[in-house]
Amino acid sequence: MEDAAILELYWARNDAALEETRKKYGGLCAAVASNLLPNREDAEECVADTYLAAWNTIPPERPRLLRAYLAALTRNIALDRLKRLRAQKRGGGEAELIFEELSELLPGGDTPAAELERRELLRDIESFLDKQNSRARHIFLRRYYYADSVSAIARGLKMRENTVSAQLMRTRGRLREYLLERGYDI
Amino acid sequence: MTGIAMFELLGELSPEMVDRAAEKPGRKRNILKLVTSLAAAACLAAAIFALLPRGSHAPVPNGGTGGGGDNAPGWIDGVVVETGEHIVVEAAEWMPWEAKRFVLTMTEYSPAPGNMPEDLRVGEGVRVMCNINSFIPVDSDTVEVPVVFAIYRHVGNVDLLAGLDKSELAREINELYGAELTRPVTSEDIDLRRAVKIYVDTNIFALRSADRGTVLEALEHGRHVYLLPVEAGERTVVANIQLGLPLNSDAGLSEAEREEVLAREGHYFASSFALYTTGREPDYGEIIRKYAGEPRPDAVLVGGLPFFRDPVALVTFDGVDAVIPLTGSFDAAAIRDLELAPGVYDYGKVRDYVNSLPPQDPDLCG
Structure with missing residues (x-):
């Protein structure tokens, strides 16, 4: 079913919207959740929460891109859950590796940047990604947005895992340079 | 931050x-060095599709092609399901049309003399090099392949892991992760008994039978990898060990790449690594124990199946293949009704469900 038709079901408060969402994007939500969360039960609950969040937010929301919207919902819910698990020392898995990789790109020491700075940083990162070739951008987003494992990315692109890791390292290096040039203190 | x-x-x-x-x-063309791009292959397949009689479906082999014209080399990866006058291969995966049975016409010249194993058996995983322009649709499921160049057997499951060069593996790990390890890895750190075998690249759901024996036989004749955890203090490196495959002479490799492939043929080597904080690496044995309720040394791990992005374990659970x-x-919700117990699913029903699904985007599963 087309996304527009699924959104119409949400707006009509027809619960078939959830089944259609599950059919079309269940795999995506499950993948994002399990990439971030260390065990299966947490991932399953996260996906169920995602459907509930979609039901509760559409309407009033009418996402332009349903896939990205659901991915963002899943990601946020999984991240919240992961933070709680980490507080109980129950984190781990792929997410920890990803955080470690991203730690080399951290402006402003340990203090969360002010909201304005965050917005600016986000804009700069987006502008950087826009300038990358489709391969580098695809790999970066799959790793650092969808939290995909290096091996899953390599499988999808029929590349060697070491090549994917090297590509990620190069993109992070370029991003670091890009941010340094813009005056960020990394 | x-x-x-x-x-x-x-x-x-x-x-x-x-x-x-x-x-x-x-x-990038210089990575795969295929003679033509996958886009060209898709165009070619579309052209074949347009030429096919009504109601037919054009298969797209799982690989590159040699361009247009009468001779368009391509390949089909699959499992032998019949031998004899003809060899019938069921494709391990197919996209995006539906044909999955390939009937290979065996003649004096097809495949070329000496270009196929003499004792090919049902259940073996093979790569069939053929002319995809020669395909003759038989029905919506089946295509006759009259021009076969060669049939390669996927390397069998001879357990040679003991032949792994431990010192080379230790050297590679130190080279990659030296800065992140508290001490260098040595050959003594490498305990082959910890290796976990995962069968890959055989779509067992595409087999005609869901019988465990048939499934295991097909897996045995397909490819496999080992995940080998190597512990070094607070860090554990998990090496993905695979067996070097025979050189595919049609792959269009450079001389250096050919030499690398030839040197690795039949030998185990580490194709990739992942670094974990010790204790946080995946423990499949523990996961299986958790869901099956007890340790299951008979569990067989299979990766690369449709619907499941990560490996699954095949076990017999209360007498049912699971x-x-x-x-x-x-998508756990989609197969909730197929559960035999929490986290344990009926294999036959899962297989039927997965086979009923439309092809999905393999990257994003959306």
Whole structure:
């Protein structure tokens, strides 16, 4: 079913919207959740929460891109859950590796940047990604947005895992340079 | 800001930017060095499709082609399901049309003399090199392949892991992760008994039978990898060990790449590594024990199956062939009714369900 038709079901408060969402994007939500969360039960609950969040937010929301919207919902819910698990020392898995990789790109020491700075940083990162070739951008987003494992990315692109890791390292290096040039203190 | 905060920040990227992850990047020709691009293969397949009689479906082999014209080399990866006058191969995967049975016409010249194993058996995994322009549709499921160049047997499951060069593996790990390990890895750190075998690249759901014996036989004749954890203090490196495959002379490799492939043929080597904080590496045995209720040394791990992004375990559970997904990277709600117990699913029913699904985007599963 087309996304527009699924959104119409949400707006009509027809619960078939959830089944259609599950059919079309269940795999995506499950993948994002399990990439971030260390065990299966947490991932399953996260996906169920995602459907509930979609039901509760559409309407009033009418996402332009349903896939990205659901991915963002899943990601946020999984991240919240992961933070709680980490507080109980129950984190781990792929997410920890990803955080470690991203730690080399951290402006402003340990203090969360002010909201304005965050917005600016986000804009700069987006502008950087826009300038990358489709391969580098695809790999970066799959790793650092969808939290995909290096091996899953390599499988999808029929590349060697070491090549994917090297590509990620190069993109992070370029991003670091890009941010340094813009005056960020990394 | 911490790593997690940066990850959180990236979560605020615009939906348009996020959606660009769905863009399929173009392959660099100098990586695969296929004679033509996959796009050309798709165009060619589309052209064949247009020429086929009504009601037919054109198969697309799982690989590159040698360009247009009468001779368009391509390949089909699959499992032998019949031998004799003809060899019938069921494709391990197929896209995006539906044909999955390939009947190979065996003649004096097809395949060329000496270009196929003499004792090919049902259940073996093979790669069939053929002329995809020669395909003759038989019905919506089946295509006759009159021009076969060669049939390669996937390397069998001879257990040679003991032949792994431990000192080379230790050297590679130190080279890659030296800065992150508290001490260098040595050959003594490498305990082959910890290796976990995972069968890959055989779509057992595409087999005609769901019988465990048939499934295991097909897996035995397909490919496999080992995940080998190597512990070094607070860090554990998990090496993905695979067996070097025979050189495919049609792959268009450079001389250096050919030499590398030839040197690795029949030998185990580490194709990739992942670094974990010790204790946080995946423990499949523990996951299986958790869901099956007891340790299951008979469990067989299979990766690369449709619907499941990560490996699953095949076990017999209360007398029923069952599948235990080892991570949550699948749509659990879709197969909730097929559960024999929490986290344990009826293999035959899962197979039927997966085979009923339309082809999905293998990258994003969306």
